[in-house]
Amino acid sequence: MKTFGNLFLFGIVLFAAISVQAQTPPVDDNGLAVGGYDVVSYFSGKAQHGSNSYAVKHHGATYYFANKANQDAFKKSPNNYLPQFDGYCAWGVGAKSTKFPINPETYTVIDGKLYLFFNGPFNGEPFNTYEDWGQRTTELKTAAHANWPAVKNSK
Structure with missing residues (x-):
């Protein structure tokens, strides 16, 4: 019975670890x-889950x-909080x-703008795009804003 309990606990921990690294579309189905x-x-420095109550x-x-x-802050000025590049x-x-x-x-907030990133498994390997962004922020931020009009309408 103790083994089953340990396996159950291991499963919960594994699920939690996978969930934290789960990728999501900016807007799901x-x-x-x-x-x-x-x-x-994000603008207070800590990503928090919201509630359907709000x-x-x-x-x-x-x-x-x-x-x-x-x-209320979002209702008053949604554009102040929306992530760049439609999320x-x-x-x-x-x-x-x-x-x-x-x-x-x-994520990061730069000049009052929210930027989100892929961070999870890619082709079986961990891949955190924020690491490269952090090393080349100015270059990649400039490129992203220049690329967005064409990328926005792509599939």
Whole structure:
């Protein structure tokens, strides 16, 4: 019985580890934006899961917030909090001129703008696009903004 308990606990830990590294589209098939993370929370320095109790629909996507204050801030000025490149991986847009899904816990805020990144397994290997972005921020940020108009309309 102790072995079953240990296996069950191992399964929960493994699931939690995989979930943290899970990639998500900027808006999923159900219309949920950024994997349910509170886009206002990023500006306080900590990515937080939102709650459907504090939901706002904006341009066809549903955003969740951790609390009423964040929900109200978003309602007042949504453009201040929306991620760049419609929430796609900033590195993917800048370095590869393509749309990559994102890991909602891998992000940066630069000049009051939110940038999200892919961070997870790619071809069986760990791949964190933020690492390259961090080394070439100015170059990749400039390229991403220049590339976005063409990338935005691509599939």
